[in-house]
Amino acid sequence: MNEISKYISLKQYVPIGTPEISNFELKSEEIKIENKDEVMVLNQFISVDPYMRARMTEKKNYKEPFKIGKAMDGLAIGKVIQTNSNNFNVGDIVSSNLGWRDKYATSEKNIKKIINQDIPLSAYLGPLGMTGHTAYIGLFKIGKIKENQTVLVSSAGGSVGSTVCQIAKMMNCKVIASTGSDKKVDWLKNELNVDHAFNYKKIDNLVLYLKEVCPEGFDIYFDNVGGDFLESAIFRMKNFGKIIICGRISQMSATSAGSGLKNMAHVLVKRLTIRGFLIFDHENDSDNFQQDMTKWIIEGKIKFKETIYDGIDKAPQAFVDLLNGKNIGKMLVKI
Ligand SMILES: NC(=O)c1ccc[n+]([C@@H]2O[C@H](COP(=O)([O-])OP(=O)(O)OC[C@H]3O[C@@H](n4cnc5c(N)ncnc54)[C@H](OP(=O)(O)O)[C@@H]3O)[C@@H](O)[C@H]2O)c1
Incomplete structure (x- = not known):
């Protein structure tokens, strides 16, 4: 079934100075799953991170600049709502790097299943992320x-x-x-x-x-x-x-x-x-981290706070506010 995906894109690069909300725009497009390995995901939380500032310039950095007019990629946690894949069921919780969108359709290659759901989902973008x-x-x-x-x-x-x-x-x-x-x-x-x-x-x-x-x-x-x-x-x-x-x-x-x-x-x-x-550079060195951090969170040894903005349209505001220190703990947008 076709759905409408709302997403945030960058309107222009911001080489210097603090970015403003007017540098971003909310857009939408129709999405559907067609191929055998595809799924559609409804995001639950998207991550708002300082490194995104560096991707708002054309200058070469350790990650590619965002593409003007395209959805801004970044970390997100969502729930599978449609599936053609044998490996993912409707209701599965998954992480992706597909960023500031409320929903998306993608190949199963671009998502990862989250197994331990005894911990609040948002933690997978914070202390467990x-x-x-x-x-x-x-x-x-x-x-x-x-x-x-x-x-x-x-x-x-x-x-x-x-x-x-x-x-x-x-x-x-x-x-x-x-x-x-x-x-x-x-x-x-x-x-x-x-x-x-x-x-x-x-x-x-x-x-x-x-x-x-x-x-x-x-x-x-x-x-x-x-x-x-x-x-x-x-x-x-x-x-x-x-x-x-x-x-x-x-x-x-x-x-x-x-x-x-x-x-x-x-x-x-x-x-x-x-x-x-x-x-x-350390993505393949995360087993000990995941084991320790899961245990520490369950035992209450690691506490976390979040500053959560509501709705995909609030992502630019959340980002500008993050750079201005308005967050306590992890800055997130809830979809
Ligand atoms: N090396 C890596 O791979 C890697 C990975 C993730 C994050 N990071 C870096 O780690 C740092 C923290 O990231 P985070 O995601 O946890 O963000 P965060 O600390 O949750 O949020 C950013 C904070 O930076 C502070 N800030 C803003 N402007 C400042 C200034 N001029 N001087 C001092 N502090 C300022 C603000 O807090 P105050 O209220 O304290 O000013 C703001 O809340 C960032 O620099 C980020 O780029 C690096």
Whole structure:
């Protein structure tokens, strides 16, 4: 049976500055399943992620730019509503990378069945999805975190950051968490039990502040923001400290290239390791993550919050608000 699919596409590239809702448009098209291996899926949740900002420019990045006028791809969880496939039944819950659409028709090759449904579906886009995997790989594989270390986390009230904080706490680490609102500070302190959380927007001199709240310095800095924050953190690293470069959200919409790090001497003298990583390189290394994270969520050791906007037409607003820090935890759109 034919259906109408509503989707969001990019109207034009946004090389610099913060994207606006007017950069996107809601479109629709008729869809149907025809071939033997095809299914039709009604999305339940779609993921709204900072990396999408980098795909809104024509510049070559680690992923292709979005195609103007086409549906924006990205992670989503949905339910099969029509099937020609022997491998998928109506009602199956599946994940895809087909993005910002309410429904889609596709080959079974483009979807993956989700088996454990005792956990809320949305978690498969958060702690049990790409952002949780990023926190896990970043800490264990890239940062080689050890028990009782001191860990600084930026964008700690977001999806990756809040998971990083909780894993580090499970490792008996001392966790210092930075975020951009008092509400997020409260959540980090009172529910996620970090050792110290602060609103970076209220701090005049971050280097002095970090020295005051954590005089011994940091073994690990999990960097989600880049820019001036990274430079300040370098000043406060311990000898042989590790900086995990996960994201650079403070620079993604910047209108100038910035001046670069001015304290590389600290990297040399303290023998720091600074290492970037992309989770896409670790897709085949997810078994331990899935086992551990499923257990931790069921045991209540990993808590998660979500900021959910309702309806496919709200995806652009959710994205603009994500870049402006209006989310606590994972930013999602519910269909
Ligand atoms: N390496 C990888 O493979 C990989 C994978 C996933 C995500 N990431 C990166 O990890 C980071 C977190 O991703 P996420 O999905 O969990 O997003 P998120 O942290 O849930 O949301 C983004 C947050 O960034 C903060 N932010 C925005 N502008 C900022 C600025 N100028 N300075 C400091 N903070 C700013 C805002 O929180 P505040 O209220 O704290 O300002 C906003 O809520 C992003 O940089 C993302 O690109 C990397």
